[in-house]
Amino acid sequence: MSLLVDQPQRMAREKRLLDALAHEVAWFRMQGWRATTNGELELRFSLTLLHGTFDGVLVYPRYFPDVPAFIRPQRPGESWSGHQYLGSGVLCLERGPDNWDPSVTGVELVRSANKLLWSEVLQVALHRTPPAPSRHHQTLGQALRGESRRFLVTPQFVERLATASGGPAWPMKTATTRRGECELTFVTEVGDDATQRLTGMPVSLGANTGSGWAISMSKTHSSKVTTLDELVDLVSNGGGMIAEVSNKTIAVCDTQHHVRAFFVPPGEPVPVIELAVIDASASEQARLPPAYAKLGALTVTVVGLGSLGSKVAVSLARSGVRRFGLIDADVLLPQNLVRNELDWQGVGFAKVEAVAERIRLVALDANVVALPFEVAGQENPLAVARLAELIGSSDLVIDATANSDAFLMLAAVCQRAQVPLVWGEVFAGGFGALMARSRPGRDADPLGIRTHIFGVMGTMEPVPHAEANRYALNTDDKVLVAGDAEVSYLASAITAFALDAVCSDGESEYPVAAYLLGFKKFWEFKQPFDTIPIQCPGPAGVGAPAPLTDDEVATIGELLNAVNGGAGAAGNGSA
Structure with a gap:
């Protein structure tokens, strides 16, 4: 019932x-009224048209009125x-997330x-009535990905062989990824059952899975192996034994963690292919600042x-963040690749899904x-309510939209939920x-900070005569274009800025x-990399909320009674 606590006057x-x-x-x-477990208030009602009755639910999301009902x-x-929106059945009405105003x-x-x-009833009955105009515009979304032979030795693989018991040979499962002419194989399981999965290894990379044998030896030999007989001799001399080897990967490891790996193609006679070993088994000291330990x-x-948010999200993952919410309605197109963190593998897919895969x-x-x-676009209000829930339950929100409508909603929800908000944008032309x-x-509220920034910038010299579009700035003597370098510079700065916001106690x-x-x-800016700090106001004192009027107290009491199932919950009067 947080709405009755946060917005008592409005709900009254x-x-x-x-x-x-x-x-x-x-x-x-x-x-009748009722409250949901996630903080929403619902009014069940009926609409009567001609001889038909429509039983509906008016839903007030937890962050109403900043989020549309x-x-x-x-x-x-x-x-x-x-x-209606498919799945949820929510009506697409004259007011929605794209044109919402808190006064509605x-x-x-x-x-x-x-x-x-009524418009649809009359259209059916009279045939001449035009259909109700639609505000709903659907967006795009969908997909695409290649091979030299290499074998990756991971710390998990070496550790498993060192602790395995039951003999010098163990079945293993592998995954093989390809990029262009390069092919990489790594081990995902060593042992007879799924409990032997190696932790910290990818479950799926669009990889081909395979199987093979892991052989433990006292010492590997450097003798050349090109045939199946030579492979059998190598393993046998080391005390190992292998059974079926066709179409399998064979990894041989000695007590010093020296590894040789081979692939035996199907059919015979065939040459055995020795894989180039990439040894990544050495454990290293942590490369992240101690303060980042809390990020997980x-x-x-x-x-x-987009170009900024995709870079920031992946950088946060590299910094130690492990719980992410990603919000964006757009699809990656080829022309986005000049600045976006993603590559051709994500083209045609939703950016959120492609970035999520990159993070994983x-x-x-x-x-x-x-x-x-979209946070503030033509979306199902139910979906936007869920977005607000995710935003309000976060420990940090980063706005990389450069969209004022999105910022207003994010600012409102973050202020209500007391969540830090960090935002940024590259100026047109990339200067x-x-x-x-x-x-x-610790700081003023987001809208207060933004208003102060605009006020300070308003006292500065006007930008030289120029025509701007989304990325370029045409000045009198040159054309400035924002490139990947400028976006990456801001992405690095804003990542460090955001991490400091949650890590600096x-x-x-x-x-x-x-x-x-x-x-x-x-x-x-007097020179490249010139930085201009803007001193902003601190947090405003929070005064006591305006006292409720007697009518509001009574009305909230009625709502509480209705939500709790008291008598007269519906509150209908005589027509």
Whole structure:
């Protein structure tokens, strides 16, 4: 019931307006209120049109009114209209995530639903009535990937052979990946059952799986092996024994961890192929700062997986973050490759899925929630409510959208949920960039920080006469274009900035909450890599909330009673 705690005045007003509508019109009847386990409030109601009745649910998400309310049928799978989101059945009404305003009320949504249903009833009855115009525009989404022979020796493989028991030869399972002319094989299991899987190894890389034998010997020999007989001699001289070898990989390891690996093609007689061994078994000291140790337990949500966000997300995985939320509705296209972290393997697929795969290949134990939706676009309100839940439950949110509408929603949810927000963008032409943060209790709120930044920039010299598009800036004497180098510079800076926001328990390495970063000698930047700190206000004192009026207290009491199943929960009046 967090809405009744966080937004008591607003929810009291919502109930009063709905009660008034139920008294005013005959076609709307309230059936009852209830609270869900994830903090939503729901009103069950019915709409009566001609001789038909539509039983619906008006849902107030936990972060309403910053996140839009929505209407769906009470019965799952029920079709009311041609303007419904598949799966959830949520109605696509005149107000949704793409044009939402916090002042919109549940009554407006109910009236919009009634208007939509009437338009479709009249269209069927009269045949001449035009269909209700649709605001819903579907987006794209889909997919694509090659071979010299190599064998990767991992610490897990060597450790397993050193501790295995039961003889000098063990069955093993392998995976083989290919890139161009190169082919890499590595071991995923050593032993007779699945419990022998090697931890820290990828479960899937689009790899071909195979099998073979792991042979332990006191000493490997350097004799040339090109035939099956020579392979058998090598293994036998070392005291090993192997059975079926056709189409299998044979790895021979001695007590000094020297490894030789071979592949025996199917059929005979065939040449045995010795694989070039890449020894990655040496254990090394940790390469990350001690302060980063806490990152594995934090959830970081990155919104916008374009050129900036994709780089930041993968860099966070390399830094130790293991719990991710990724949000972006876009699909990777070939022209995105000039700046995006991804490559041709992701072309045609949702950026969130491609970046999620990239993260899992960097950090095999990463837990990634990938949501291909827009934060403030034409989306199912139910989906946006779920996005807000993910954002509000995060430990850090990074806005890499450079979209003011997305920022406003993220700022509102992060402020409500007391989640640090970091954001940044490269200026058109790539001459510089902006990055900023808002840490609850340590900095001003996100909107306050942004407003202050704009105010400071407004006192600076105007940008020289230029025409800007999304990436380029045409000045009087040259064309400036933002390239991968500029985006990568900001991605590195904003990653360090964001990590500091959650890792610095004491004094921050970044004394101010916003920075202008210069990449070229242009505008206010006196030279390349010139940095302009912007001193921002600190956190504002939180005053006591406005006291509830007697009417609001009574109305909230009615809501609590309704949610808890008390008498008169529906609150309907006589029509």
